[in-house]
Amino acid sequence: MQIHIEKNQKEIKEHGNYGFPVNVSVEKIEAYEQGAFLWHWHPEIELTWIMSGEMEYRVNDQSYLLKQDEGLFGNSNTLHAGFRQGSKECSYLSITFHPRFLYGYDHSVLQEKYVAPVTEDERWPAFKLERNVVGHQRILKWMQDIYEIWERRPADYELEIHLLLMQIWQKLYRYVTRQPEQGQMSGGQLSRLREMVAYMEQHYNQEISLDDIAEHVNICKSECCRFFKKHMNMTIFEYLMFLRIQKSLPLLKEGESVTKTAGMVGFTSPAYFGQIFKRYMKCTPKEYQKN
Numbered sequence: 001m002q003i004h005i006e007k008n009q010k011e012i013k014e015h016g017n018y019g020f021p022v023n024v025s026v027e028k029i030e031a032y033e034q035g036a037f038l039w040h041w042h043p044e045i046e047l048t049w050i051m052s053g054e055m056e057y058r059v060n061d062q063s064y065l066l067k068q069d070e071g072l073f074g075n076s077n078t079l080h081a082g083f084r085q086g087s088k089e090c091s092y093l094s095i096t097f098h099p100r101f102l103y104g105y106d107h108s109v110l111q112e113k114y115v116a117p118v119t120e121d122e123r124w125p126a127f128k129l130e131r132n133v134v135g136h137q138r139i140l141k142w143m144q145d146i147y148e149i150w151e152r153r154p155a156d157y158e159l160e161i162h163l164l165l166m167q168i169w170q171k172l173y174r175y176v177t178r179q180p181e182q183g184q185m186s187g188g189q190l191s192r193l194r195e196m197v198a199y200m201e202q203h204y205n206q207e208i209s210l211d212d213i214a215e216h217v218n219i220c221k222s223e224c225c226r227f228f229k230k231h232m233n234m235t236i237f238e239y240l241m242f243l244r245i246q247k248s249l250p251l252l253k254e255g256e257s258v259t260k261t262a263g264m265v266g267f268t269s270p271a272y273f274g275q276i277f278k279r280y281m282k283c284t285p286k287e288y289q290k291n
Contacts, residue, residue: 011040021098024150035084044096046074053090056083059126061231071129078125205266245280258285
């Protein structure tokens with residue numbers, strides 16, 4: 001299993017519907033190939049609570065180690081990915097909701113005074129909810145209450161969930177607006193990073209050079225390497241190899257030959273594909289197909 005995305009890295013998934021733009025689900029990081037969900041973004045806000053295990057959660061250029069009973073606020077339109085940490089299984093609660101669920105209609109007082117100042121503030125792509133901070137504990141408890149209501153579905157469950165999300169948002173708004181400014185990537189930098197990731201997503205099955213990526217975002221090769229490594233915590237080459245291996249998995253599952261699969265995901269040599277595959281998957285492509 002893996003996240004389905006458009007060419008610009010936007011996730012292809014319905015988070016609720018227009019009338020009730022909320023989705024609540026329990027996920028397992030192990031369910032994703034390689035124990036990781038790929039970089040993507042969506043306009044919805046996402047609240048995460050770790051039920052068991054640990055996860056490294058990356059948002060834009062920030063990395064958060066989340067342990068059991070900790071959580072994360074992920075802002076609207078942020079680029080994010082998650083990776084299992086250690087050998088223990090990691091289960092987590094995900095609550096996604098569109099910002100308009102909070103404010104109702106465009107240009108309302110709620111939107112302009114209380115929602116947009118947070119969702120449009122580039123300084124706050126995310127922040128960690130600590131289990132030993134009283135204010136954070138309250139938010140984490142309300143998230144668990146939302147899950148319980150979602151599962152039980154009383155007659156007025158939509159109203160109950162809306163009220164709890166409004167309480168959570170009040171806490172988040174007060175927290176964010178009282179904090180000093182912190183250094184985060186700018187909107188222009190985030191746009192550049194998205195462009196680089198999207199370019200590799202669109203051309204992973206072709207021969208891609210550093211020149212191609214640098215030219216695409218209009219910067220020199222050295223700055224291209226430095227920028228990507230700084231914000232993604234891996235080199236361009238490492239990300240491209242990881243992406244190609246991810247793209248090969250469904251093809252192998254469908255019964256494609258190793259040689260054909262290698263060519264379809266951008267490897268010119270089946271032997272080199274096998275070498276990189278084993279590095280990431282701890283088995284050969286043939287062994288993966290059998291299992």
